[in-house]
Amino acid sequence: MALREINLMVEPGETVALVGPSGAGKTTLLNLIPRFSDPLSGRLLLDGTDTKALSLRSLRSQMGLVPQDPFFFHDTIYNNLLLANPSATQEDMEAACQAAQIHDTIAALPQGYQTTVGERGYRLSGGERQRLAIARVLLQSPRIVLLDEATSALDTVVERKIQDALAVLLQGRTAIVIAHRLSTVLSADKIVVLEKGRIAAIGPHQTLVETNPLYRQLYETQFETHMVEQMEQSESAL
Ligand SMILES: Nc1ncnc2c1ncn2[C@@H]1O[C@H](COP(=O)(O)OP(=O)(O)OP(=O)(O)O)[C@@H](O)[C@H]1O
């Protein structure tokens, strides 16, 4: 059993951060939402409707996914973005990439949006891949966003870019985010602490720091951040 006794309500427009140690069940829980797998018992409702009563196509068209290590086809950036929204124009793509903080990087490539990426193509860095995946979801413009944040440590400039890209992505949408970065955790409306497949606690940051030892330990040792930023942000969170 990877998950047990999960009872979670997500309100429209809310950002929910899932945190917990490796193996706690975060990805398993996120994967239930687009029905990549189904629970052995229990139900998952979307606006009160059992998701099993919806077609997979209708269910999944309502959500955009930013995986931990996004996949791109061995094709141009342009064509990869077009898959997210076949009616997108070059202007739409550039606007989405601007918002996702990846346009300047693409524009600086010799072939720009016509650069081939994916296996054997131009090697985008981890941070670039995640930002391009964010642009892809912005083009799709779903009302629900599922995000599995990358764990790799990023330098301050890239960190800030991702933070800005995420702010645009999550604005006005319902989001469930597996959070590894402190800035994401702090910007969530509520934080769900998973431990060994169960929900150990749900709450805002400060309450969890004070009442949940596992959360406090994650806060002190696991969340990716920079010392200065961490201090700034915990001050503003207080
Ligand atoms: N398909 C599967 N079959 C059996 N066990 C699985 C399967 N997928 C995951 N598990 C197990 O379920 C538990 C939860 O895994 P999950 O991938 O959800 O953890 P996680 O919280 O996302 O961890 P991480 O932070 O390392 O990504 C782990 O013990 C894992 O080994």
Ligand SMILES: [Mg+2]
């Ligand atoms: Mg995982």
